[in-house]
Amino acid sequence: MIRTCLTAAVAVALGLLSIAHSSPVNIFEKPTLQKRSSAHIIRECTVPGSFAVTFDDGPSAWTHELLDYLKIRGTKATFFVNGLNYNLITDPEFSAVVKRTFDEGHQIGSHTWGHMSLAQPTTDVSSQMRQLDDALLKIIGVRPVYMRPPYGETSPSALQWLGDNGYKVVNWNVDSRDWQHPLDFKSDFEGYRLALQNPAASSKGYISLQHDAEQATAEAFGMLAIEYVLSKGAKIMTVGECLNANLRLMSSLNNTIGNLELKDPAGFLNNKFVTNARSGQRFSIFDPARGSEIATCPDMNVEEVEEAIQAAKKALPEWGQKTARERSVILRKWYELMLENEMDLAKILTWENGKPLAEALGEIRYGAQFFEWFAEEAKRLYGEIIPSPAQNQRMIVIRQPLGVVGVITPWNFPSAMLTRKFGAALAVGCTVVTKPAAETPLSCLALCELGRRAGLPEGVIGVVTTHAHTKAVGKHLCESRDVSGISFTGSTAVGKILLKQSADTVKKMSLELGGNAPFIVFEDADIDKAVDAAILSKFRNSGQTCISVNRLYVHSSIKDEFGERMRAKVAKFNMGSGFDKGTTHGPLITEAAVQKVHLHVEDALKQGAKALVGGDFDDKDSAASRIGYFYPPTVLTDMKNHMRIANEETFGPVAGIFTFETEEEAIELANSTRMGLAGYFFSKDMSRCWRVAEKMQVGMVGVNNSAISSEVAPFGGVKESGLGREGARQGLEEYTQYKYINMGI
Numbered sequence: 172m173i174r175t176c177l178t179a180a181v182a183v184a185l186g187l188l189s190i191a192h193s194s195p196v197n198i199f200e201k202p203t204l205q206k207r208s209s210a211h212i213i214r215e216c217t218v219p220g221s222f223a224v225t226f227d228d229g230p231s232a233w234t235h236e237l238l239d240y241l242k243i244r245g246t247k248a249t250f251f252v253n254g255l256n257y258n259l260i261t262d263p264e265f266s267a268v269v270k271r272t273f274d275e276g277h278q279i280g281s282h283t284w285g286h287m288s289l290a291q292p293t294t295d296v297s298s299q300m301r302q303l304d305d306a307l308l309k310i311i312g313v314r315p316v317y318m319r320p321p322y323g324e325t326s327p328s329a330l331q332w333l334g335d336n337g338y339k340v341v342n343w344n345v346d347s348r349d350w351q352h353p354l355d356f357k358s359d360f361e362g363y364r365l366a367l368q369n370p371a372a373s374s375k376g377y378i379s380l381q382h383d384a385e386q387a388t389a390e391a392f393g394m395l396a397i398e399y400v401l402s403k404g405a406k407i408m409t410v411g412e413c414l415n416a417n418l419r420l421m422s423s424l425n426n427t428i429g430n431l432e433l434k435d436p437a438g439f440l441n442n443k444f445v446t447n448a449r450s451g452q453r454f455s456i457f458d459p460a461r462g463s464e465i466a467t468c469p470d471m472n473v474e475e476v477e478e479a480i481q482a483a484k485k486a487l488p489e490w491g492q493k494t495a496r497e498r499s500v501i502l503r504k505w506y507e508l509m510l511e512n513e514m515d516l517a518k519i520l521t522w523e524n525g526k527p528l529a530e531a532l533g534e535i536r537y538g539a540q541f542f543e544w545f546a547e548e549a550k551r552l553y554g555e556i557i558p559s560p561a562q563n564q565r566m567i568v569i570r571q572p573l574g575v576v577g578v579i580t581p582w583n584f585p586s587a588m589l590t591r592k593f594g595a596a597l598a599v600g601c602t603v604v605t606k607p608a609a610e611t612p613l614s615c616l617a618l619c620e621l622g623r624r625a626g627l628p629e630g631v632i633g634v635v636t637t638h639a640h641t642k643a644v645g646k647h648l649c650e651s652r653d654v655s656g657i658s659f660t661g662s663t664a665v666g667k668i669l670l671k672q673s674a675d676t677v678k679k680m681s682l683e684l685g686g687n688a689p690f691i692v693f694e695d696a697d698i699d700k701a702v703d704a705a706i707l708s709k710f711r712n713s714g715q716t717c718i719s720v721n722r723l724y725v726h727s728s729i730k731d732e733f734g735e736r737m738r739a740k741v742a743k744f745n746m747g748s749g750f751d752k753g754t755t756h757g758p759l760i761t762e763a764a765v766q767k768v769h770l771h772v773e774d775a776l777k778q779g780a781k782a783l784v785g786g787d788f789d790d791k792d793s794a795a796s797r798i799g800y801f802y803p804p805t806v807l808t809d810m811k812n813h814m815r816i817a818n819e820e821t822f823g824p825v826a827g828i829f830t831f832e833t834e835e836e837a838i839e840l841a842n843s844t845r846m847g848l849a850g851y852f853f854s855k856d857m858s859r860c861w862r863v864a865e866k867m868q869v870g871m872v873g874v875n876n877s878a879i880s881s882e883v884a885p886f887g888g889v890k891e892s893g894l895g896r897e898g899a900r901q902g903l904e905e906y907t908q909y910k911y912i913n914m915g916i
């Protein structure tokens with residue numbers, strides 16, 4: 172019994188959570204802003220390296236799974252072997268697990284109780300401890316770290332022995348005075364209750380019991396613990412549940428990626444996945460719905476991007492000289508493979524980007540269509556014969572591939588942004604070197620695997636995964652003489668940097684930059700349709716779309732009606748993990764994105780805007796206490812033109828309603844920024860529709876419609892929103908150059 176109680180206390184100190192035989196409350200339920208208290212628990216269990224695992228039960232079903240999981244995420248944990256369970260050491264299966272744990276770089280610790288503590292101040296270290304020590308030395312060849320219990324003092328003689336025998340002794344970070352060692356069940360029970368009240372423990376919001384506890388004890392403790400913790404507003408679950416929940420998440424990621432043979436996220440050079448960066452560095456990829464790491468990728472640098480450029484250069488002649496039809500067959504196959512693997516691709520996308528699974532699936536299908544489209548379109552890359560003004564000359568124009576193209580993509584459409592560049596570039600015979608966004612490289616790698624299966628020759632696509640070296644890698648791509656063009660989708664600020672960096676080598680630039688789209692609702696509009704379209708454009712991908720509505724200009728006569736209808740619909744949104752069935756809207760990509768949206772809303776509210784719904788983000792809680800990167804969908808009214816939202820792209824789930832009186836005023840307001848990507852308006856007056864569409868200073872106009880993206884239509888902006896067009900027939904222009912041939916006859 173004492174062992175049970177002690178172990179329970181230890182597990183608390185370790186931040187583990189386990190209540191045997193009682194029904195746990197699942198803390199992994201959909202996080203909402205109202206349920207922040209559970210964030211502590213999730214963080215404890217998911218922050219790399221922050222958790223420890225006990226081997227008290229011997230190798231349980233999840234031990235290997237856990238080790239697999241840790242391996243994938245590149246995280247090291249500490250595993251504790253309980254000194255009282257020395258008999259486990261003689262179990263060959265257990266020895267194998269301990270050895271594997273050690274070989275994979277985790278710390279092995281030992282913990283042992285009464286015989287080491289003042290509560291049972293044995294002067295000698297028990298034979299059990301010696302046996303554990305001997306056994307571990309035999310298995311792993313080094314002495315484990317000894318964890319000093321938090322609930323009593325380790326006896327000086329025991330410490331002496333540990334020191335003499337080369338142990339590193341570490342303390343649990345709990346004030347031992349609050350952890351009076353309970354000697355019998357009753358006081359243990361009481362002690363446990365006290366322990367729960369210990370600010371050090373309860374502030375972390377978790378409690379635990381060991382799963383080898385006897386049933387009655389566990390239930391008693393469990394119920395008490397549940398009652399106490401729930402009364403504090405926290406959520407609890409067992410350690411097995413906790414880890415298993417994590418493992419389930421990881422297993423699903425692993426399985427999805429496993430189907431695509433991407434167990435170790437890596438760069439992709441010469442049709443091979445390169446697991447390690449030369450620097451040895453890796454960077455983390457996070458699940459934005461939980462803020463927890465899901466995988467790591469090699470952090471590559473200039474050396475690797477140069478290698479990819481040279482591989483692409485080498486592959487260029489052969490790829491470029493293939494017939495359009497030959498390339499088309501590979502692209503078509505790639506398209507089919509995307510559809511065959513659409514659910515895997517969608518899951519990977521949801522994992523790293525956070526968007527709801529259905530939306531992710533939509534992106535995969537939309538993205539695949541670029542391969543299909545360009546597979547066909549490449550066959551029609553017609554040249555021209557010019558009627559010659561001279562009898563003895565013939566004049567011909569042919570179109571040739573640009574060369575090696577540097578492709579840099581953002582995280583908001585990690586799949587479709589790539590396919591629309593890859594599709595066009597490869598179709599015409601270019602080869603590419605890609606740098607996907609550090610937040611979302613997995614979708615890119617999954618696509619590459621499918622491209623390899625579709626038959627892409629070596630070197631045609633290279634992927635350089637990088638985070639710390641983003642600037643250096645980008646600069647190298649822009650300055651390389653072996654790269655002929657850059658195709659970039661991202662912010663205007665970075666687009667300008669790339670443009671400048673590419674000036675010396677006079678590269679062809681295809682830039683799809685920031686938006687800040689206006690959406691005008693005239694007094695004669697169909698309000699219901701306008702509300703639906705505004706919501707679709709504003710809140711898709713939680714507002715993280717470059718053609719998202721940013722400024723809603725609503726005629727003053729219908730402002731209240733429009734606002735109310737929008738409010739009613741937005742209020743029904745269900746934010747959560749993209750994997751949860753009921754989720755309509757996912758998280759933002761990072762905490763920084765949340766803070767930017769918060770800043771924009773605060774700025775508007777301070778200057779007189781009113782929130783019809785949302786806007787109630789509480790920044791008092793530190794980021795650490797929230798789960799994932801959520802911002803409540805918000806509709807603001809009474810917006811003014813000097814507010815931030817009017818002038819900067821918010822890139823989040825916030826709709827700001829401005830008013831206007833006349834058509835001229837609306838157009839002037841819509842055109843009042845340096846951005847010019849997409850613009851939308853609603854009106855039933857046909858003459859007005861022509862007038863306004865022609866006057867809007869944007870690359871794309873949605874008239875009585877906001878779902879404008881299509882692989883068959885040219886996507887791109889004017890002013891500081893970019894250069895060039897993607898998709899459509901025009902999309903091929905970016906990757907080809909004209910050659911005029913004059914033949915004397």
Ligand code: ADP
Binds near residue numbers: 579581646661665
């Ligand atoms: P966003 O605001 O959408 O993240 P960014 O322009 O910052 O837009 O990012 C788009 C892409 O550009 C990402 O792949 C990012 O890593 C990359 N990027 C950011 N800064 C640079 C830079 N200085 N040089 C090259 N690429 C960059």
